[in-house]
Amino acid sequence: MRAFLRQLETHRKGSRGDRSGGRAAGSGIGLTLGLTLGRTAAGWYGPSMRIAVASDHAGLPLKRPILEWLAQHGHDGVDLGTQSSEPVDYPDVIAPAARAVASGDCRFAIVLGGSGTGEQIVANKVHGIRCVQATEPVTARLAREHNDANVLSMGARIVGVAIALGCVEAFLTGEFQGGRHARRVEKISELERDSG
Numbered sequence: 001m002r003a004f005l006r007q008l009e010t011h012r013k014g015s016r017g018d019r020s021g022g023r024a025a026g027s028g029i030g031l032t033l034g035l036t037l038g039r040t041a042a043g044w045y046g047p048s049m050r051i052a053v054a055s056d057h058a059g060l061p062l063k064r065p066i067l068e069w070l071a072q073h074g075h076d077g078v079d080l081g082t083q084s085s086e087p088v089d090y091p092d093v094i095a096p097a098a099r100a101v102a103s104g105d106c107r108f109a110i111v112l113g114g115s116g117t118g119e120q121i122v123a124n125k126v127h128g129i130r131c132v133q134a135t136e137p138v139t140a141r142l143a144r145e146h147n148d149a150n151v152l153s154m155g156a157r158i159v160g161v162a163i164a165l166g167c168v169e170a171f172l173t174g175e176f177q178g179g180r181h182a183r184r185v186e187k188i189s190e191l192e193r194d195s196g
Helices: 002-020 057-072 090-102 117-124 137-147 161-173 180-194
Strands: 050-055 076-079 108-113 131-133 151-155
Touching (some): 050 057, 050 090, 057 076, 057 108, 057 151, 057 161, 090 151, 108 117, 108 161, 117 131, 117 151, 137 161, 137 180
Parallel strands (some): 050 076, 108 151, 131 151
């Protein structure tokens, strides 16, 4: 875990530049990986951001800590279930979260399962959704920066709470870089329109 924390801090120093919000390097690293509100990213990373959170029974170990982290950072985490460890079919809980983003009711969604793979597939079936499955923060950040991802998928059998919270922070603070990436995202949108 210490090696991961050092890698995350190195990643933050190297990738944030002047976007750090004035935080001192190494400050606040611990169980929450130094997650602080601090700044706004593209106008969304702030107290008014609504984020849908949905989980099947296998993703429950991550759901509560993520909802708590969102609340601690001033976000409105919209809990779309499930609420128990009774088995559920993940499309039934994941699709509403993706639809909440597609409709504009929520800015982002976080979908959780055992591996995160099925959840990613379901979310990506909803028109306008670009869901990334992440197992570490760099992938979560790059999905926002390069792909303008709007849904994050993770698996509780793959990542623990600390890494999941690192992915959430990286995803929420990542800013779409536009430029050549905008052209590529538009091509994805064209494919989506062409397929109906």
